Amino acid sequence: MKEIRNICCIGAGYVGGPTMAVIAQKCPHITVNVVDINAQRIADWNDTDLSKLPIFEPGLAEVVAEARNRNLFYSTDIEKSIQEADAIFISVNTPTKTYGVGKGMAADLKFVELCARQIARVAKEDKIVVEKSTLPVRTAQAIRTILDATGNGAQFQVLSNPEFLAEGTAIADLYAPDRVLIGGGEDAAGQEAIQALAAVYRNWVPKENIFTTRVWSSELSKLTANAFLAQRVSSINAISALCEKTGADVDEVAKAIGMDSRIGAKFLKSSVGFGGSCFQKDILNLVYLCRHFNLPEAADYWEQVVKMNDYQKHRFAKNIIDSLFNTVSGKKIAFLGWAFKKDTNDTRESAAIYVADELLQDRAEIHVYDPKVPAEKIYADLEYLQTQKTGCHPEGSEATRDLLNRVTVHQNPYDAMKDAHAIAILTEWDEFKTYDWQKVYEEMLKPAFVFDGRNIVDKAQLEALGFEVYNIGKGK
Numbered sequence: 001m002k003e004i005r006n007i008c009c010i011g012a013g014y015v016g017g018p019t020m021a022v023i024a025q026k027c028p029h030i031t032v033n034v035v036d037i038n039a040q041r042i043a044d045w046n047d048t049d050l051s052k053l054p055i056f057e058p059g060l061a062e063v064v065a066e067a068r069n070r071n072l073f074y075s076t077d078i079e080k081s082i083q084e085a086d087a088i089f090i091s092v093n094t095p096t097k098t099y100g101v102g103k104g105m106a107a108d109l110k111f112v113e114l115c116a117r118q119i120a121r122v123a124k125e126d127k128i129v130v131e132k133s134t135l136p137v138r139t140a141q142a143i144r145t146i147l148d149a150t151g152n153g154a155q156f157q158v159l160s161n162p163e164f165l166a167e168g169t170a171i172a173d174l175y176a177p178d179r180v181l182i183g184g185g186e187d188a189a190g191q192e193a194i195q196a197l198a199a200v201y202r203n204w205v206p207k208e209n210i211f212t213t214r215v216w217s218s219e220l221s222k223l224t225a226n227a228f229l230a231q232r233v234s235s236i237n238a239i240s241a242l243c244e245k246t247g248a249d250v251d252e253v254a255k256a257i258g259m260d261s262r263i264g265a266k267f268l269k270s271s272v273g274f275g276g277s278c279f280q281k282d283i284l285n286l287v288y289l290c291r292h293f294n295l296p297e298a299a300d301y302w303e304q305v306v307k308m309n310d311y312q313k314h315r316f317a318k319n320i321i322d323s324l325f326n327t328v329s330g331k332k333i334a335f336l337g338w339a340f341k342k343d344t345n346d347t348r349e350s351a352a353i354y355v356a357d358e359l360l361q362d363r364a365e366i367h368v369y370d371p372k373v374p375a376e377k378i379y380a381d382l383e384y385l386q387t388q389k390t391g392c393h394p395e396g397s398e399a400t401r402d403l404l405n406r407v408t409v410h411q412n413p414y415d416a417m418k419d420a421h422a423i424a425i426l427t428e429w430d431e432f433k434t435y436d437w438q439k440v441y442e443e444m445l446k447p448a449f450v451f452d453g454r455n456i457v458d459k460a461q462l463e464a465l466g467f468e469v470y471n472i473g474k475g476k
């Protein structure tokens, strides 16, 4: 297998964008073409104004500025990029299926399949095809079947190289990954392909951190890693409910157990519930796979992680309604944060969407401020949830219009909080800690409630100012 000198990445999203920017930066001798069917997204990646990049990630703009138009190119010419490439990364979205067999559980692989068919049709020479998207175990077999049916003589090696970056820290994670995982065929050609891809990463990743496995282990490790991480969050959130009943403090409990080196301190931050495009989707995919292979006990075990997360989001919303004297109808509730975590503009599966929906069903007036999420995204998220719930198109639904009319998005946090009955903190943006809380208190209705879904503001300081503060996992 020849050295990789030209890479095509299909999918210019949260994974393809940052991952390829870092490969291009660290490997100036490799040409990297990132392609997408979404022409607007490609135009945004090419925008000379770096604040217009489609993804907000700390440090990303600097990397793009260095490599773009040197050896990093963004384009919609997918066929040409496939033809020129030695290695093609498939980095397209794999959302939960919303229709038919496996609806609500299985990963929708139609975009991946389309990529495989396009590669099969276009490629005339041997290629390495890399699964960068998160895929169910044994997808490589399906890709191989499609590629082998081309009949044009090209030979393909299919590798699994899942991505473990977390949004908000993507560049730091890509610079110093805990591991790069590469799974491939066990025959000589498979091993050669693995080594060719490993050589790309060795330009900046120590060789001890590059772990190679059989392809099935690599595919399954990605789902397993996310399931374990999400399980820790659901576990500590389950304990947070008990803390609230008993007077224990979940942050103290988390610290106490995290000091045990067998448990470890990371990923024990109790919250309003995990969000993001990956955890729920990947666990549901794992549950579906377990059921498919007739392992119902294993399926039920993992499904509980998602159920616990739904419970946590619901508990937070219900506590707001209960505390505001059993109704939020006509009451102004300020939302600080809409993104699923800080330092990203991504809102997929954000807890904020579900909490807002529950309060809107009780006829609240919601006023949102998020430093990085635009208003149209917030409305689109709520509309999408309504279509998921009701199955009909939002345009035609008067109930959805009425619901969206009760949502206002602000550019300034103080406007969002002025005259509010309550503030709900949904994302842990650092700037929320530094607000002039005295001013906020003076401008709010009394009693002035704060529901801190991230345990980030100083409870004692706010209580001293007169606020009524509710945290996650802190009993009164």
Ligand SMILES: NC(=O)c1ccc[n+]([C@@H]2O[C@H](COP(=O)([O-])OP(=O)(O)OC[C@H]3O[C@@H](n4cnc5c(N)ncnc54)[C@H](O)[C@@H]3O)[C@@H](O)[C@H]2O)c1
Residues within 6 Å of the ligand: 010, 011, 012, 013, 014, 015, 016, 035, 036, 037, 038, 041, 078, 091, 092, 093, 094, 111, 114, 115, 132, 133, 134, 135, 163, 164, 165, 166, 167, 277, 278
């Ligand atoms: N977001 C993350 O932090 C993260 C981390 C690790 C792994 N993953 C996995 O990576 C994959 C991609 O996730 P993402 O967050 O980057 O998704 P995304 O939606 O941000 O980006 C996917 C892109 O693929 C494009 N696309 C879809 N079909 C295409 C086709 N046939 N040809 C060309 N372009 C096409 C879309 O237009 C979109 O721009 C998923 O499988 C996800 O589970 C995501």
Ligand SMILES: O=c1ccn([C@@H]2O[C@H](COP(=O)(O)OP(=O)(O)O[C@H]3O[C@H](CO)[C@@H](O)[C@H](O)[C@H]3O)[C@@H](O)[C@H]2O)c(=O)[nH]1
Residues within 6 Å of the ligand: 134, 163, 164, 165, 166, 167, 168, 226, 229, 233, 266, 267, 268, 269, 270, 271, 272, 273, 274, 275, 276, 277, 278, 279, 340, 341
């Ligand atoms: O102690 C914690 C840690 C996280 N979260 C929440 O969990 C969600 C996910 O956070 P995080 O994992 O940091 O972000 P993601 O970008 O979703 O990254 C996860 O999902 C990616 C996509 O598969 C993987 O690549 C990463 O390794 C994996 O961490 C967010 O809502 C966080 O607020 C908590 O509530 N408490």
